Amino acid sequence: xxxxxxxxxxxxxxxxxxxxxxxxxxxxxxxxxxxxxxxxxxxxxxxxxxxxxxxxxxxxxxxxxxxxxxxxxxxxxxxxxxxxxxxxxxxxxxxxxxxxxxxxxxxxxxxxxxxxxxxxxxxxxxxxxxxxxxxxxxxxxxxxxxxxxxxxxxxxxxxxxxxxxxxxxxxxxxxxxxxxxxxxxxxxxxxxxxxxxxxxxxxxxxxxxxxxxxxxxxxxxxxxxxxxx
Numbered sequence: 001x002x003x004x005x006x007x008x009x010x011x012x013x014x015x016x017x018x019x020x021x022x023x024x025x026x027x028x029x030x031x032x033x034x035x036x037x038x039x040x041x042x043x044x045x046x047x048x049x050x051x052x053x054x055x056x057x058x059x060x061x062x063x064x065x066x067x068x069x070x071x072x073x074x075x076x077x078x079x080x081x082x083x084x085x086x087x088x089x090x091x092x093x094x095x096x097x098x099x100x101x102x103x104x105x106x107x108x109x110x111x112x113x114x115x116x117x118x119x120x121x122x123x124x125x126x127x128x129x130x131x132x133x134x135x136x137x138x139x140x141x142x143x144x145x146x147x148x149x150x151x152x153x154x155x156x157x158x159x160x161x162x163x164x165x166x167x168x169x170x171x172x173x174x175x176x177x178x179x180x181x182x183x184x185x186x187x188x189x190x191x192x193x194x195x196x197x198x199x200x201x202x203x204x205x206x207x208x209x210x211x212x213x214x215x216x217x218x219x220x221x222x223x224x225x226x227x228x229x
Contacts, residue, residue: 053137136160155207212224
């Protein structure tokens, strides 16, 4: 990488950071408007909540761009610590409380007793979960569930399930196309690729984190399952 390329990437990263901060201000103002209107006008509030979801999705994309910059410049590395998972998920879900309520989405969270704490990077994991939950809320019809448990072979398993239309075939096969991402399509797969990079940064005894995508064959909907060693 030459100096000109690094300078350009640094400038772009700074611009992305500024845009992300502006989106944060817009989201905060939207939350205030939604709160004021929630007692008087259901339909308008629903539309604003959908706008709020879209700004959150854009914010996630900007986070991915910053993440790729840090990966490329070797500035992104995990800080693994012993994390209480109930606290982690309380922080994550609190950001969606208003959205879930206003959209009348039936949400459930289940954390198995053996999954009370785990060694992971809380910041990177929260970012990944925020991204997945934003998309799940965007596409679900009326239900969303999160289940956390420890498998028999000692993986932390985090499963997020909605009752929407499920993942399209192109997303289910994204691993096969990760080296040939098509930026001309509506879905680039960058979010999935970045999430995989974050998951794989969690490594223990030669085992790296990963995730799987599938559709619920019985009830419909998408299932995102994250495995951390």
